[in-house]
Amino acid sequence: MNHLIIRLAHAHRATAATLLAEVNLYPGQELLLMRLWKTDGQSQTELANALNLDRSTVTRTVQRLEQQRLIYRKASATDGRATIVWLTAEGKRLRDKVDGLWDQLRELTLTGLTERHQTDLQRLLRRLEGNLRGSSE
Template sequence: MTQSTPAAGKDPAGTGPEASVPVPAAASGGPISHAIFRLARLHRMFAGQLLRRIGLHPGQELVMMHLWELGPQRQTDLVRLLDSDAATMTRTIQRLEQAGFVRRRPSPTDKRASLIEPTAASHALRREVEQSWSQLEDLVTAGLSADECTEALSTLERLEQNLVQAAADPTCAAER
């Protein structure tokens, strides 16, 4: 079985994208998992290109989206919201702080904690982030009908739910 992802080139016939990541024989038992891997890789690459234009790296926009939506948050709350780890979130917040998009202030209710809040500069960035996500969505869904988009979203949500359930199942964890 040889499936692949499109790359920024032409296929041998010169009519469209050429294959860049063939499915290795060892992955033949997981063609959907390999397709998800390829899709995620390309999605992150295009997201990175769009976000770099506005001074962000993939993942930073998600932190900003939550801050814009929910207001100031403790770093531990951002870790939970984004299903991240503390070290990654610390680096992300530090980079956003250095770029002037967030600032820390002491929590009024917990003297040990600080709140991460969006700055005025980040609020100016919000529209550009929204436009980048719209562009990314257009790239991902190009050529799909509204019904196909709905079906794709439903399938992706089901796949995610399957993994969430597997992660919560102690018998599944024992098999890992």
């Protein structure tokens, strides 16, 4: 079972990488962008907490996305220690394309599963996650 879960995670990530390459993104970068599409202008600490990542990982991701001109950073007007991350116009324009790629990833992943199977799978995956996080969500 463990090997199957690992193989599934790797296959999912590899497929995501292939799809995201169409828009010059790597897996994980789209998650940070999605947080900003939901609420633009978040601190790097807020992003790290929301994505459950360490701050150094978020810093590297922010730097890469900034180099691609998808986001920019500014010092917080209210907290001199905080850096606020904002989407550029290009970063905002990328949203529909990434949403479409995520739809493709979902379709590829769930091919051949009935609605009932999808519902059951979602419930079971939540249960597995809860088990590993120490709760019965």
